[in-house]
Amino acid sequence: AQRVTQPEKLLSVFKGAPVELKCNYSYSGSPELFWYVQYSRQRLQLLLRHISRESIKGFTADLNKGETSFHLKKPFAQEEDSAMYYCALGHSWGKLQFGAGTQVVVTP
Amino acid sequence: GAVVSQHPSWVICKSGTSVKIECRSLDFQATTMFWYRQFPKQSLMLMATSNEGSKATYEQGVEKDKFLINHASLTLSTLTVTSAHPEDSSFYICSASLPSGGSHYEQYFGPGTRLTVT
Numbered sequence: 001a002q003r004v005t006q007p008e009k010l011l012s013v014f015k016g017a018p019v020e021l022k023c024n025y026s027y028s029g030s031p032e033l034f035w036y037v038q039y040s041r042q043r044l045q046l047l048l049r050h051i052s053r054e055s056i057k058g059f060t061a062d063l064n065k066g067e068t069s070f071h072l073k074k075p076f077a078q079e080e081d082s083a084m085y086y087c088a089l090g091h092s093w094g095k096l097q098f099g100a101g102t103q104v105v106v107t108p
Numbered sequence: 109g110a111v112v113s114q115h116p117s118w119v120i121c122k123s124g125t126s127v128k129i130e131c132r133s134l135d136f137q138a139t140t141m142f143w144y145r146q147f148p149k150q151s152l153m154l155m156a157t158s159n160e161g162s163k164a165t166y167e168q169g170v171e172k173d174k175f176l177i178n179h180a181s182l183t184l185s186t187l188t189v190t191s192a193h194p195e196d197s198s199f200y201i202c203s204a205s206l207p208s209g210g211s212h213y214e215q216y217f218g219p220g221t222r223l224t225v226t
Contacts, residue, residue: 032212042219043201043218043220044152044201044203044217045217046214046215049212049214051212086151086152090212090213093140093205093213094140094142094205094206094213094214095142095154096142096154096203096215097154098151098153098154099151100150
């Protein structure tokens, strides 16, 4: 079965501390993985996709096929990073399967 | 660019009535649109995939006769919740898909519609 697992519902970190959001997946083919972010009272927006291999807002994510993981990392968390983060697995025609989401709270 | 709008943003209806939610791609044509449902403090659950000019494809467990989807043009998809019940109260989100190179797509999300059934 195809699954996206985000084990942490809530992640609370201090400003300036590193933050890592875990995402594991199971998929029979070659996966396409994304991180989406939803700031308070805003719509869902794309943060990262694995094929881009870029850093957005200081965040990076590496696809590890051996561990079937796509963890999201940022070395120094900022207060504006407080949001809900969703890991998503892409299927054909752009269809997305979302993980349960991780709420990140960055405290000063 | 790539903006998706939804209307209404919030609707209250009585049990037994039907309510229609519109999803529009404002500055691009979307062959494929998706409808999601999100309960409070939970993730998005895909309800159906809507392709312009053809019948929607529903996910397992989603009643197609209850959640009617119409995608009559490349910029508009509608979701009609028929004979609404309080358990249909939820946040409904649509997205539109755009090719982003090769076989890859990118989804752009609407702001969502909060449905409350009394």
